[in-house]
Amino acid sequence: LMYLFTLFSGVETKPVLTLIEDELEMTMVCHRPEGLEQLEAQTNFTKRELQVLYRGFKNECPSGVVNEETFKQIYAQFFPHGGDAPAPLRGAPAPPPALSSRLADASTYAHYLFNAFDTTQTGSVKFEDFVTALSILLRGTVHEKLRWTFNLYDINKDGYINKEEMMDIVKAIYDMMGKYTYPVLKEDTPRQHVDVFFQKMDKNKDGIVTLDEFLESCQEDDNIMRSLQLFQNVM
Secondary structure, eight states: OHHHHHHHHOTTTSOHHHHHHHHHHHHHHSOOOTTHHHHHHHSSOOHHHHHHHHHHHHHHOTTSEEEHHHHHHHHHHTOOSSSSOOOOSTTOOOOOHHHHHHHHHHHHHHHHHHHHHOTTOSSEEEHHHHHHHHHHHHHOOHHHHHHHHHHHHOTTOSSOEEHHHHHHHHHHHHHHHGGGSSSOOOTTHHHHHHHHHHHHHOTTOSSEEOHHHHHHHHHTOHHHHHHTTTTTTOO
16 A cells, blocks of 8 residues: 555655645645545545645546556556566556566455445545545554455455455465565465464354454454554655
8 A cells, every 4th residue: 555655645756845845836736626625624634735645646547536447557556576667557558578467466456455445336436535545544543444454355345254355355465475475485375374364353253254353353463553553654
């Protein structure tokens, strides 16, 4: 998710002071997103931060919405392993074989991530959807972050996580990152990890993980709790 934040905010390409100066200039000449005050009230971002994010969002997505294919391409731009540098999104030639492999590796996880951002299941993500999720992941409470993560794993949106859903997400993450680890992970490593975590989370052994079970198990795991702090001071 850091990759998406970096792209839409522009923090990787400009120093912070330059961003602030540009933003002050932008308030004089650029169109504000509709409902800016409402978004400020609904999220943990300031008006200035929302303007910076909106500028980056519109730069990558001039139509104001992101479909899944564009989302995957944006995500692939910041996937940190393998291949040559990605070509520009708009009017780009076919990617080289190395990049095609890289896109395929990240594509499945990006699909699940897109579905989590697309809360209304319309097949597109608006700026409001993007900043609402980003606000939770960067500055939400522990419970808010864990609820959002639960929604990511609950692929069919029935209110529960079954073992197959957990396996699908974990395998997608391993497909994206696992082959670049050292030592190289064995093919059955995702299954082994899912077996351990699902058994730990399924407190009453009924074959599904409820939100309450998920929240309790995650808060008992120090590694998971530390990972929730990664984005705390990004903006």
